[in-house]
Amino acid sequence: MTDAASWRDSLAAAATAWEITPNQFVVAACRRLRPGRALDLGAGEGANAIWLSGRGWRVTAVDRSTVSIGRIQGRSALLNQPVDAIVADALAYQPRPDSFDLVLLSYLELPESQLRRVLGHIVPALAVGGTVLVVGCDSANLEGGWGGPRDPDLLTTAERLSTMLTELGLDVRRAEVVRREVSSDVGFHTALDHVVEAVRSAA
Template sequence: MDDREWDARYAAAPGLVWTAEPNRFVVEELADLPPGRALDLAAGEGRNAVWLAERGWDVTAVDFSAVAVDRGRELARQRGVPVRWQVADVTAYAPPAGGFDLVLIAYLHLPEPDLAAVLSRAREAVRPGGTVFVVGHDVANLSGGTGGPQDPAVLLTPEAVVAGLDGLRIHRAETARRPVAVDGGTVDALDTVVAATRP
């Protein structure tokens, strides 16, 4: 989907398309990090960016949907936290090298060459000692999980993400289960989860 399609999807929803609460793996991995400068790439409606700002991070949130960014601004206003918002396509966005203590990429699904380029720029954007954290729908979700894109060409694997973060120290790289409420019950979605730091 391009930015116009995402704008239309966000605009058609009466409220947030996604929850206002942060992703469970984001909380699990990042809650204990000392705050610094954070970059949230493909931030959507800002749930993770706002959560980081609430924890004292200086956050820049980037997304190509102007509608999503407007919703993120409103969520940050409601929560009383500052977030720097930028409307930009992350496949072309070039953050400053070594400018961040944390780069977060959550549920960004792109063809492999585009994803590799985003991961490369994320790797360069994090300063020594900083963290790159990536979470998204795993390709195994097609046969063993629920939800997410149904095109295997844009789904993640831990191996592909790790390959894109060459030179970083990998702390976690796995396909993890995420419970999702469906029809009064719970089923698991399968997500790629990768956490890495720059030596």
């Protein structure tokens, strides 16, 4: 086998080794947006980032795991859907001002003080008209849903997120609890998530 063929086979194997389906709430929200420059912070295995790239976005994916970033690089190359994948901690990453039209936080579960720090870093990175989209497990899931973190300190609510983003000067357009069906070995369950969308309006 040639080196090139071996490289392609390695990429193909890696591309099927992890979750490749983008989050349903990310898909629904971003289909309404005009493609531009996107930041996926805490990108994990890259399903959302690569889906965005396939929709015409210029995507930067950030995750602290070198394994996850390697997988994103491999799969994006295999699919010819380029993603600028960066190893960095979400708490330390500070993008340039006015550099993104979309900032996505998808299931970036952090204590509230750390979440506020992250939001404080990313909001200045939004261009005018840009959107912050936050999708995550809601605190209500502890009592009324299935799965997700069991540590209440790692969970927040749509209302608290809305307040944080408003305090940072954004215009909150959506903040609600949504239901997500999850399959397991014993059947289907319902998880309670939140979706929050906020826009940087012109001053």
